Amino acid sequence: xxxxxxxxxxxxxxxxxxxxxxxxxxxxxxxxxxxxxGIYSFLPLGWRVHKKIENIIRQEMLSVGGQEIxxxxxxxxxxWLETGRWQTIDPPLFKFKDRHxxxxxxxxxxxxxxxxxxxxxxxxxxxxxxxxxxxxxKFRNEMRATGGLLRVREFIMKDLYSFHQSPKxxxxxxxxxxxxxxxxFKRCGLNPVAVEADPGTIGGEMSHEFMVxxxxxxxxxxxxxxxxxxxxxxxxxxxxxxxKCQSNLEKFSAIESAHAFYLGTKYSSxxxxxxxxxxxxxxxxxxxxxxIGLGRLMATIIExxxxxRGIVWPIEVAPFALHLIPVGGxxxxxxxxxxxxxxxxxxxxxxxxDDRVEKTPGEKFAEADLIGIPTRLVVSEKTLExxxxxxxxxxxQKTRLVRLAKLSNQLxxxxxx
RNA sequence: CGGGCUGUAGUAUAACGGUAGUACGAGACGUUUGGGACGUUUUAGUCCCGGUUCGAAUCCGGGCAGCCCGACCA
Numbered sequence: 345x346x347x348x349x350x351x352x353x354x355x356x357x358x359x360x361x362x363x364x365x366x367x368x369x370x371x372x373x374x375x376x377x378x379x380x381x382g383i384y385s386f387l388p389l390g391w392r393v394h395k396k397i398e399n400i401i402r403q404e405m406l407s408v409g410g411q412e413i414x415x416x417x418x419x420x421x422x423x424w425l426e427t428g429r430w431q432t433i434d435p436p437l438f439k440f441k442d443r444h445x446x447x448x449x450x451x452x453x454x455x456x457x458x459x460x461x462x463x464x465x466x467x468x469x470x471x472x473x474x475x476x477x478x479x480x481x482k483f484r485n486e487m488r489a490t491g492g493l494l495r496v497r498e499f500i501m502k503d504l505y506s507f508h509q510s511p512k513x514x515x516x517x518x519x520x521x522x523x524x525x526x527x528x529f530k531r532c533g534l535n536p537v538a539v540e541a542d543p544g545t546i547g548g549e550m551s552h553e554f555m556v557x558x559x560x561x562x563x564x565x566x567x568x569x570x571x572x573x574x575x576x577x578x579x580x581x582x583x584x585x586x587x588k589c590q591s592n593l594e595k596f597s598a599i600e601s602a603h604a605f606y607l608g609t610k611y612s613s614x615x616x617x618x619x620x621x622x623x624x625x626x627x628x629x630x631x632x633x634x635x636i637g638l639g640r641l642m643a644t645i646i647e648x649x650x651x652x653r654g655i656v657w658p659i660e661v662a663p664f665a666l667h668l669i670p671v672g673g674x675x676x677x678x679x680x681x682x683x684x685x686x687x688x689x690x691x692x693x694x695x696x697x698d699d700r701v702e703k704t705p706g707e708k709f710a711e712a713d714l715i716g717i718p719t720r721l722v723v724s725e726k727t728l729e730x731x732x733x734x735x736x737x738x739x740x741q742k743t744r745l746v747r748l749a750k751l752s753n754q755l756x757x758x759x760x761x
Numbered sequence: 762c763g764g765g766c767u768g769u770a771g772u773a774u775a776a777c778g779g780u781a782g783u784a785c786g787a788g789a790c791g792u793u794u795g796g797g798a799c800g801u802u803u804u805a806g807u808c809c810c811g812g813u814u815c816g817a818a819u820c821c822g823g824g825c826a827g828c829c830c831g832a833c834c835a
Contacts, residue, residue: 637835
């Protein structure tokens, strides 16, 4: 993509309201645009990142046997009445009436909808287990939005729901999803701790939050550096000693970027989602649910991967793999860079070409550092004298020259890292 | 939802109750080109409604919006 055509106005200053690093960099880089408090548009750079995160999550969900579906955003009141959450869910539902006077809510989560879907299809133990997930816009009538994408009123979430015959089977799958979640986080350049947490209004008997340690976080977690124990401070109060190994605990701020719930029969019982077991008995299905907020994850990645100049995207979620930057406006440099760009495109490389003639090198470099593409290629008179291109990784200081003839091989090996 | 703060060009900031100004940005032309250039020039603003006043960005009342703390969450 030619940067002169990219729909993005990269800014030198962040809006004064922005406080968190991720909010500042996302706003300055024009990844997102705020429409109202807690409501954001994703612009081309931001949406590219979002889609890469989405694809990682989809791959990992498919890898644990999930089948992708798409549930409605408009959710009828009747299902919420079955569990009582029409009134009790917090933050409250966005509710409204259709033209016939029927009440609806914009879906903030989908336990009721999917339990209804499944109870009309799952009849026998032969239909279990079953793993269904979706990636969809969620709406939450939050009291307060904060930190740019960290806490918003409309966001895209991956929600996976699992259905089992037995608690044992459900818990085994729960552990499997936890591992898949850790793979997702790792691919996103994050190293979270899974902490035992309070299930809250989603409910259930057990839950784990995936916490990324960060000063921006709204949560506090206790971590034992010796045995690896981690707990949410709300659940464990302010204990000082590790309950597992008696070492001293340390307290950290953290961002809750995903949450897994062992639901048991919390939804299947009131909604009568039963199956017939091998002996012919009727039993409520055992459920689990597992959510990741994609926008929050995107912000969290920045909180954990940045420097003073801007974002340092992990390769798998970067908006582009390569940033090709000509320096100097000479016809020779332009022609050479055009040629390199064409060959990179032919090789199906994911490249952003900063072809803007009116920008000085300083501005191009500053903006490149801000938007954080992992590998920068610079072409100038200086490099062309040596028939070379300069390569610099965003997370390193050093630059090196690579001969034009060897460029594509070099880039292929970089892409594999 | 409780408490607090703030609303002036796209952004950041000035203006005693008396001509709305400056910088950056954006546009045009020219000169520049290895770390956020330079000259000339153009552009654009007092959140909304009401009140006080000869006169309101400024004082008062009410809305609306945004932000922060709390609570809650992915």
